[in-house]
Amino acid sequence: GESVGLHLPTLSVQEGDNSIINCAYSNSASDYFIWYKQESGKGPQFIIDIRSNMDKRQGQRVTVLLNKTVKHLSLQIAATQPGDSAVYFCAVHFGNEKLTFGTGTRLTIIP
Amino acid sequence: DAGITQSPRHKVTETGTPVTLRCHQTENHRYMYWYRQDPGHGLRLIHYSYGVKDTDKGEVSDGYSVSRSKTEDFLLTLESATSSQTSVxxxxxxxxxxxxxxxxxxxxxxxxxx
Known part of the structure; x- marks a missing residue:
């Protein structure tokens, strides 16, 4: 199976700084990884995904890094804005099993 | 945003009553899922569907049933609700x-x- 953990339940970042949110997974055969953002009272919103044949993928202001050696995934948000305040969590796909979700990191932006 | 509508958005009911939640999609996607989200837990899969009338259990399926008679609709039913099913x-x-x-x-x- 697969289990997913996050390194920090909360993270506070100054507006304009970069944010880094981390995720660890257990199964080295996991092959697909997703980052979601969840605002209060809303459903998880897809941010970016990456497959295991890649180490890095960039989107608009976001970058996902995958380190398969240590089974670690990170989400970097550049120039953090107040609208980035939310809970962020990763999801990991392993084999024929369903997605396994982490519990999330609450990102707070300090003005 | 993906065209997914859940109804109702909020519901309060009593132990022992049946409850049905509805999910409606306009994307014509084959796969549909029901999750519950509780503090301290990641999203946990209840049931999922891989086509009309094709469903299967997830990790926390006890006390829940589902039906999918059309591609766009996926219903989750709590046959006899219990307080442990309080969730999002x-x-x-x-x-x-x-x-x-x-x-x-x-x-x-x-x-x-x-």
């Missing part, structure tokens, strides 16, 4: 599972069982 319920859809496509979520139903 999310529906998700995806185009493909083997092709590794992301799941897209509705805005949830907050269910309280008194």
């Amino acid at each position: 319920y999310f529906c998700a859809i995806s185009e493909s599972q083997q092709g590794r496509q992301p799941q897209h979520f509705g805005d949830g139903t907050r269910l309280s069982i008194l």
Whole structure:
């Protein structure tokens, strides 16, 4: 199976700084990884995904890094804005099993 | 945003009553999922569907049943609600599972069982 953990339940970042949110997974055969953002009272919103044949993928202001050696995934948000305040969590796909979700990191932006 | 509508958005009911939650999609995606979200836990899969009338259990399926009679609708039923089923319920859809496509979520139903 697969289990997913996050390194920090909360993270506070100054507006304009970069944010880094981390995720660890257990199964080295996991092959697909997703980052979601969840605002209060809303459903998880897809941010970016990456497959295991890649180490890095960039989107608009976001970058996902995958380190398969240590089974670690990170989400970097550049120039953090107040609208980035939310809970962020990763999801990991392993084999024929369903997605396994982490519990999330609450990102707070300090003005 | 993916065209996913969950109804109702909020519901309060009593222990022992039946409850049905509805998920409606306009994306024509094959896969649909029901999750529950509780503090301290990641999203946990209740049931999922891989086509009309094709459903299967997830990791926390006890006390829940589902039905999918049309591509666009996926219903979750609590036959006899218990207080442990108080939770926020999310529906998700995806185009493909083997092709590794992301799941897209509705805005949830907050269910309280008194």
